[in-house]
Amino acid sequence: MSLEHEYALLGGYNRSAVGKWIARASATISAAAVFVLLSAIDLARSFGINANLPPAVLSLVGAGMVYTLLYWLFDHYAWRIGLLGRLLKVPHLAGSWVCEGVSLDKNPPFPWNARITIVQSWDRIRVHLETSQSSSDSVAAALLYDAAVGYRLLYHYRNHPRVGETDLAAHHGFAELIFPSDGSSASGEYFNGRGRNTFGTMNLVKEAK
The missing domain is CATH 2.40.160 (Porin)
Structure with a gap:
């Protein structure tokens, strides 16, 4: 059982705003990834290659999965690095x-x-x-x-x-x-x-x- 608990953040960057930025980034990255994959399939077919895109691959680059990955990286690492850490005004006390x-x-x-x-x-x-x-x-x-x-x-x-x-x-x-x-x-x-x-x-x- 984890003994870590949530903590209030006062005077720093608003947590809900951070979530919105990550959501926007997730949507953008997901859309770009889907576009690249579909373009690759079209290109392959133009050369006579019978290529298909399994639904599982699309699910991996869906906005939900991208958000989960980005938020995990932010929660564990990104929030305390360099300029971003100073902008958020949250000290790294660990x-x-x-x-x-x-x-x-x-x-x-x-x-x-x-x-x-x-x-x-x-x-x-x-x-x-x-x-x-x-x-x-x-x-x-x-x-x-x-x-x-x-x-x-x-x-x-x-x-x-x-x-x-x-x-x-x-x-x-x-x-x-x-x-x-x-x-x-x-x-x-x-x-x-x-x-x-x-x-x-x-x-x-x-x-x-």
Whole structure:
């Protein structure tokens, strides 16, 4: 079962507009492909070659199939490449991040470390955090383009303590992270409720591939 979920996109290029552009491109490509195939059949017949075009071939270049292929390529790759990625105003956050956190509800404040893995496509995202005592996964998220600071990632997560961590309770929480435009670091804050009333700060640095 995939744990990635859809995320809201605020301040970036409208998702429905992207779908319309892909649909137009699919129709154009499909029409061109059918025209080329039919022209090839006519050319072959003009040379006395008995050529036929099976319906299965036409279905492969139909607008629906072309749209499916183009959208898959866009969803997994194209949205984050070069000029197109900058135009859409959606940061590519996928990868592993080293997280240094501080629980500010403690006296004195309590530092903690974690590794965060972000899985992201154009449509879906997942933020997974691992510490020595527990792990958490996002269940809802939003990405906001902010011209002043870069990008904001807001997400709601569910945390589960590891087996044997009897002092910890499963809980829900919320985090807000700010990513500069270069996408190599982030800083933000979190708070927990419904089982663990704590709050604090987080600083992330992206690991090199």
